Amino acid sequence: MTGRTARRRVLRISLPADGRPGSRNGRADLLAAEEPLGIRIGGQALTLTMRTPGDDLDLAAGFLVSEGIVEQAGDIEQIRICPGDCGHPDHEGNVADVTLRPGRPAPAGPARSFLMTSACGVCGRSGIDDLIAAFRYDLTADAVTVTPEVLAGLPGALRAAQQVFSRTGGLHAAGLFTPDGTLLAVREDVGRHNAVDKVAGWALRDGRLPLSGTILLVSGRASFELVQKAAMAGIPVLAAVSAPSSAAAELAADTGLTLVGFLRGGSMNVYTGEHRVAAAGG
Numbered sequence: 331m332t333g334r335t336a337r338r339r340v341l342r343i344s345l346p347a348d349g350r351p352g353s354r355n356g357r358a359d360l361l362a363a364e365e366p367l368g369i370r371i372g373g374q375a376l377t378l379t380m381r382t383p384g385d386d387l388d389l390a391a392g393f394l395v396s397e398g399i400v401e402q403a404g405d406i407e408q409i410r411i412c413p414g415d416c417g418h419p420d421h422e423g424n425v426a427d428v429t430l431r432p433g434r435p436a437p438a439g440p441a442r443s444f445l446m447t448s449a450c451g452v453c454g455r456s457g458i459d460d461l462i463a464a465f466r467y468d469l470t471a472d473a474v475t476v477t478p479e480v481l482a483g484l485p486g487a488l489r490a491a492q493q494v495f496s497r498t499g500g501l502h503a504a505g506l507f508t509p510d511g512t513l514l515a516v517r518e519d520v521g522r523h524n525a526v527d528k529v530a531g532w533a534l535r536d537g538r539l540p541l542s543g544t545i546l547l548v549s550g551r552a553s554f555e556l557v558q559k560a561a562m563a564g565i566p567v568l569a570a571v572s573a574p575s576s577a578a579a580e581l582a583a584d585t586g587l588t589l590v591g592f593l594r595g596g597s598m599n600v601y602t603g604e605h606r607v608a609a610a611g612g
Contacts, residue, residue, distance in 0.1 A: 334384045334518075336363045362501045364520045368425040369393060370412075371436045376428075382501060382519045383423070385528045386411055389519075390426035392531030395539070396559045399437055400430070401466060403537050407431045467540045467564035470586035474543040474566050475608040480511045482596050484547045485571050491516040492549075503549045504529045506541065506565075514544065522550045523559065530563040540564020547571075552578045552591055561585045567606060569593050574601055 340359045346352040365383055369376045369390050381389060387409050394400040412425035430436060488505040491513060501518040504525035508514060517528035526548065533539050545567040546560050552570035554577040560568045561581075568582070569590040579601045582589035588603030600607050 334363050334382055336361050362520055366424055370425060370427045371399075372429060373427060374436070376437070379521070379524065381521060381524045385517055385532070386426055388517065388528040388531035388535065389524055390428060390531065391534045392527030392529065392559075392563075394428065395530045395534050396527055396562050397437070398466075398562065400434070400534065402539060403534055405431055405434050406534075465561050465585060467542075467561070468586070469561060469564070469566050472542050472564075472566035472586075474509055475606050476509045476545055476567060477608055478598065480509065481545070481569060481590060481593060481598060481607070483511055484545070484569065485549075485593060487511065487513055488516060488547050488549065492518055501525075505547045506533070507545045507547065509543065509545065522548055522553075523555050525549075526556055526559045530559060533563060542566065545569060547593070551575070552589060554578050554581055557581045557585070557587060557589065561587055567603070569598070 337358050338361055339356060342353075342355050342357050344353045363382055364380055366378055367381050367383075367386055367389065368378045377393070379389075379393075390409055391400070391406065394406070400406055406428060408429040410427055411423055412427050484505070484507055487507070488503055491505065492501065492503045501520060502522040502525050503516060503518045504522070505516040506514045506529050515529055515532050517525045517532065519525040519528060526546070529546065530539075530541075533541050541564050544565055546565045547569045548556055549571055551572040552568060552574035554575060556570075557568060557578045558581060565587070567588040567590070571593050572591065574582075574589055574591045579589055581587075582602040586603065588606040589601040590598050590607070591601060592599045
């Protein structure tokens with residue numbers, strides 16, 4: 331495994347503007363790193379995803395939460411990042427091996443039948459029924475409320491906490507907040523679904539599931555798989571700075587999740603669960 335960033339020499343081209351001449355200069359640029367991470371259970375390959383290195387134990391644990399393979403920290407006996415004995419020197423640091431507790435059944439087959447890209451949250455599934463996991467938490471029973479004023483302040487708080495994005499401009503982020511806007515956790519990745527899995531994995535390993543009474547903010551759009559992952563972690567409110575898909579809104583309505591999109595500046599759209607977005611003091 332390398333670091334979270336990588337340097338590469340680029341040609342910087344600036345066109346003439348405002349009376350200034352154009353230019354072509356070579357310079358070093360900082361990129362967000364992207365490498366494969368294989369996830370195994372008991373030495374058996376489960377999936378391979380492209381991710382930004384870092385928080386890999388959280389990513390592996392969160393993926394298992396999203397797939398319904400584990401429900402609590404005690405379901406995992408051990409997660410280790412495979413050292414040099416994993417069969418190939420190029421794999422060192424890029425394989426997470428999970429040992430489930432005795433009696434906890436492993437999945438009958440691979441959850442993902444082929445390589446996942448950093449944009450793929452539900453790749454390798456056979457149909458919509460297979461996409462919708464058995465949700466364990468009743469989100470309709472979560473009485474949390476959040477004001478529009480608090481929601482409007484979350485994107486700025488998330489951006490301020492994105493350490494790698496500030497250096498590369500190339501990462502998605504997922505931030506978990508309390509109803510008063512306190513940031514509990516933030517994770518970055520080239521894949522938005524990986525960032526959410528890293529938050530869920532952090533919560534699992536810290537004994538915080540279900541994440542009742544929290545708000546999850548994602549830096550991009552809100553897709554079906556992000557709603558699914560939020561519901562699997564027991565998160566009642568999902569907000570995004572961009573648009574949701576129709577399938578995301580339908581699943582949010584079905585599960586009782588509050589879905590907020592286009593959260594920018596002082597405006598937002600509440601697509602489902604508007605009863606949780608209360609007026610200040612109301």
